[in-house]
Amino acid sequence: MAFLRFEHVSKTFPNSNHAAVNDCSFEVDAGEFLVLLGPSGCGKTTLLRMVNRLIEPTTGAIFLNDQDIRALDVTMLRRRIGYVIQQVGLFPHLTVAQNISVVPELLGWDKSRIAARTDELLTLVDLRPEYYRTRYPAHLSGGQQQRVGLARALAADPELLLMDEPFGAIDAITRASLQDEMLRLRARINKTILFVTHDVDEALRLADKIVVMYAGQIAQYDTPYAILAAPANRIVRSLVGADDMMRQLSLVQVTDAMSALPADFTLNGAPTIGARDDLKSALSRLLQTGASLLVVQDEGEPVGLVGFDQIRRTGLGKS
Amino acid sequence: MVTTRRAARTSSVDRAIRPARDKNERIVILVDAFNYAALRGDEWFRALGQHLVLVGVALTIGVLICVPLGVLSARSRTAAVGIINGANALRVIPSLAILFLAIPYFGLSFTSAALALTLLALPPILINTDAAFRSISPAVKEAAYGMGMTGRQVLWRIEAPLALPVIMVGIRTATVEVIASATLAAFIGGGGLGIYVTRGFALFDNSILLVGAISVAALALAAEVIMGGLERLVRVPS
Numbered sequence: 001m002a003f004l005r006f007e008h009v010s011k012t013f014p015n016s017n018h019a020a021v022n023d024c025s026f027e028v029d030a031g032e033f034l035v036l037l038g039p040s041g042c043g044k045t046t047l048l049r050m051v052n053r054l055i056e057p058t059t060g061a062i063f064l065n066d067q068d069i070r071a072l073d074v075t076m077l078r079r080r081i082g083y084v085i086q087q088v089g090l091f092p093h094l095t096v097a098q099n100i101s102v103v104p105e106l107l108g109w110d111k112s113r114i115a116a117r118t119d120e121l122l123t124l125v126d127l128r129p130e131y132y133r134t135r136y137p138a139h140l141s142g143g144q145q146q147r148v149g150l151a152r153a154l155a156a157d158p159e160l161l162l163m164d165e166p167f168g169a170i171d172a173i174t175r176a177s178l179q180d181e182m183l184r185l186r187a188r189i190n191k192t193i194l195f196v197t198h199d200v201d202e203a204l205r206l207a208d209k210i211v212v213m214y215a216g217q218i219a220q221y222d223t224p225y226a227i228l229a230a231p232a233n234r235i236v237r238s239l240v241g242a243d244d245m246m247r248q249l250s251l252v253q254v255t256d257a258m259s260a261l262p263a264d265f266t267l268n269g270a271p272t273i274g275a276r277d278d279l280k281s282a283l284s285r286l287l288q289t290g291a292s293l294l295v296v297q298d299e300g301e302p303v304g305l306v307g308f309d310q311i312r313r314t315g316l317g318k319s
Numbered sequence: 320m321v322t323t324r325r326a327a328r329t330s331s332v333d334r335a336i337r338p339a340r341d342k343n344e345r346i347v348i349l350v351d352a353f354n355y356a357a358l359r360g361d362e363w364f365r366a367l368g369q370h371l372v373l374v375g376v377a378l379t380i381g382v383l384i385c386v387p388l389g390v391l392s393a394r395s396r397t398a399a400v401g402i403i404n405g406a407n408a409l410r411v412i413p414s415l416a417i418l419f420l421a422i423p424y425f426g427l428s429f430t431s432a433a434l435a436l437t438l439l440a441l442p443p444i445l446i447n448t449d450a451a452f453r454s455i456s457p458a459v460k461e462a463a464y465g466m467g468m469t470g471r472q473v474l475w476r477i478e479a480p481l482a483l484p485v486i487m488v489g490i491r492t493a494t495v496e497v498i499a500s501a502t503l504a505a506f507i508g509g510g511g512l513g514i515y516v517t518r519g520f521a522l523f524d525n526s527i528l529l530v531g532a533i534s535v536a537a538l539a540l541a542a543e544v545i546m547g548g549l550e551r552l553v554r555v556p557s
Contacts, residue, residue, distance in 0.1 A: 052465055078467030089462030093480045093555045103466050136556035152466075162465075 002027035002063075003192050004051070004160065009060035011046055020046045022216035023060070028192060028209075030159075035203040036196045038213035039239070044196045047213070048162050051194065052081045064160070079103055082153030082161040082191075086168040088145045090137035096122070096148050097133040103156040121151035124188070126181065143174035147181075154189065163195045167202070179205055200240050204228070204251055212236050225251050249311070250280035257282075257314050258296045258304030265302065272297045273306065279314070282306050336523055351526035352533065356515075367534065369429075370511035373501045374494065376433045381440030381493060386486065389448025390474075403449060410442040414500040422507055432501070432509025439500055440493040447489025451482035483553045491546035498539045502531065512538070 004027070011021040021043040028034050036044040049055040051062060053074050062069050069077055090099050097118045104114045119129040125147040137145055146166055153161060167175045179202060186193070186206075197203050203210050204224045212219045212227060219239070220232040228248050231237035241247055255275050271289040273282050275298035285294055286308065293307040339345040356363045392402040417438050421431035455478055463473045505513030512534045519528030 054461070054465060075467045075469055078465060080467075083462070083465035085458060085461060085465070087456070087458035089456065089458035089460075091459060091463070091477055091481075092557070102468075106467060106472070138557045149462075 003030035003032075003065065004028040004194075005063040005066075006047075007061050007063065009047065009050060009057045009062060011043075011050065011055060012058050019043075019058075019216050021050070021057070024213075024216075024218050025060075026211060026218060026221050028194065030192055031190050033186060033193045033195065033206060033208045035207035035210045036194065036213060037200065037203040037207075037210050037240070038198065038219075040198055042213040043216040044198075044211075044213045045164055048164055048194055048196050051160070051162055052078050052083055079106055079156060080158050080160070082155075082158040084146075084149050084153045084161070084163040084166045086165040088137075088142075088149040090145055090148060090152070092137050094136075095133065096127075096135050096137070096140070099137065099148060100152045100155050102152065107156055109156075117155060118151075121154055124154070124185065125151045127151075141174075142170050143178060146170060146178060150185075154191075159192060161191050161193045163193065165196055165198070168197070168199075175202075182206060201247070204240075204247065212239060214239065246280055246283075249283060250278045252279045252314055253277070254279060254282050254294075254296050254306050255298075255304065257310045258306040259310055261302060261304055267295060267302060270295050272302075274298075275303060279306075279311055283311060336520065336525060336528070339525070348526045348529060352529035355526055356530045356534075363530070363534070366510065366512050366514055367538075369509075370498070370501050370504075370513075370535075370538065373429070373432055373436055373504055373509060373511055374497050377436035377440045377497050377501075378490065378494060380433075380437045381444050382490065385441055385444035385489075386448050389445050389486075390452055392445075392449045393452030399449065403446065406442040406445040409438060414439050414496075415503060418500075418503050418507060427508035429504075429509050431507055432504035432511075436497050436501055436504070440497050443492040443496065444486070444489045447492075448482065448486050451485030451489075452478060454485065455481050480553070481555060484550060484555060487546065487550040487553060491543065491550065494542045494546055495539050498542055499535065502535050505531075 006024050006026050009021060009024045010019050012019045024043075024047060036047060038044045046055055050057050051064075051069070053069060056070075064072075064077075091102070094102075097115075100118045100121055101114045104117060109117075118133065122129040122132055127144065127147055132140075132144075132148075137148070140148065149166070153163075167178050170178065183206065195203075195206060207224050209222065210224055210227055211221045212232075214235050220227055220236045222230075225248075227236065227240055228242050228251060231240060231242040237243070253275070254273055254277050257279055270293065271285060271291045272295045273285055275296055282294055286292075291307075293305050295302045296304040296306055339348055388402055392399040414435070418432065418435040421435045425431040425434060459477065459481070460473060463477045468476065501509075501511050502513035502516055504511045505517045512531050515527050515529075515531030515534070519525065519531065
């Protein structure tokens with residue numbers, strides 16, 4: 001049973017003669033990080049906003065835990081779903097702590113529980129509670145505001161998180177650190193996440209699965225690696241830059257390409273690389289060091305070898 | 320002593336309001352004005368009371384009418400066209416004209432004065448309320464609805480506190496305008512501090528005129544300061 005299911009969802013806005021979203025069907029499993037990727041105007045945001053019913057589909061239906069979301073009370077549904085938007089939309093007249101408390105308060109949590117949860121969340125998004133609790137949004141940088149936005153969305157421990165280009169308005173450096181944070185968070189909070197972006201690298205970096213959208217329709221729905229390795233058509237190929245070798249390499253972990261250690265292996269000062277690194281970093285390390293083989297280390301222990309041959313053998317770029 | 324000097328001056332040949340001739344006379348007029356008010360303390364307080372009631376009535380009705388109308392016009396484009404144009408039209412009509420327009424219907428009375436002053440208070444409150452609600456960031460409203468607030472919760476918990484400072488500016492403008500214009504109420508029998516102005520004209524007495532003028536000016540200034548303080552109190556941190 002899928003956690004979230006879209007069945008032939010279409011949306012045509014009034015005064016428009018074409019469908020913004022056109023017959024989209026797909027399923028999202030619980031705990032999955034799903035990225036809706038596509039150029040602006042492809043309908044990805046519209047599709048996302050139909051999940052918390054800010055937009056209602058013209059035809060088709062969306063099921064959450066096998067329940068048609070239109071059968072649920074709209075405000076109760078929204079309180080179960082975390083929502084993060086690009087412009088953040090923090091409430092400027094409320095402190096950081098009050099912003100985070102909004103949904104728990106709507107749900108009638110008691111004060112001490114809300115206070116504890118607020119501090120917990122601020123710590124989670126890497127903002128010191130003692131300092132940030134009483135700040136106002138206007139006193140925060142864009143990146144800090146979005147951290148608070150994320151904490152606010154997570155406040156009532158929702159099963160599902162909707163994120164609409166959350167890092168779109170943030171500078172590249174902060175964006176990268178927020179993406180790291182997102183990956184770190186993902187490991188700690190087990191949530192289903194729907195994430196809208198037009199940034200291919202962001203999508204490849206974060207997603208378990210990607211829905212590539214084009215002109216209101218699903219062009220391809222697969223894992224990041226499969227989409228790069230076997231793009232469904234020309235549009236997807238050019239959209240995700242499937243011909244970019246480096247991009248492909250960045251999606252393969254060294255452990256998936258390495259060969260076993262020879263029986264008589266000794267480290268002997270050979271350059272090393274972490275097991276969780278990707279082939280793109282392995283390649284640049286090979287070029288940097290001038291070595292022909294890198295020793296793959298998992299928590300200090302050598303577990304395999306990776307070199308140009310191993311990278312070539314993954315068969316990337318031969319589509 | 321004071322009264323005899325006034326008697327002497329008012330009986331002079333040219334019975335007309337004229338500017339003070341020199342520095343001495345300017346000071347004398349001020350002292351006379353103070354004494355005039357002090358000797359008739361009860362009357363002054365009564366006039367002040369009437370003035371404040373007129374202002375209070377006009378502002379209260381103004382707020383009660385304009386804030387809901389402003390919320391409505393900020394939400395609907397069609398409503399906005401009618402409401403805001405109406406407010407702007409009202410703003411063009413001079414206060415004196417409004418005051419005299421009320422007389423044929425309500426006579427020379429407190430009601431006429433209160434009605435005229437209310438009409439005067441409407442435009443600034445209405446226009447500011449409309450602008451206040453319009454200026455709230457769509458992202459803030461989207462976040463509020465997206466988090467599961469009902470329309471009523473969004474209005475009271477989010478929009479109202481964000482709009483309040485701008486609405487307060489409108490009320491402040493209206494207050495000062497109404498305090499100044501309430502002086503005219505005395506011309507149509509509405510009482511207030513304007514009685515000293517009408518009396519000063521009637522008796523050709525600068526110092527009586529000053530009692531009214533200074534009191535109204537001080538009242539407007541005080542209102543400005545108080546409203547400014549209130550406004551700072553509800554200001555959104557930035």
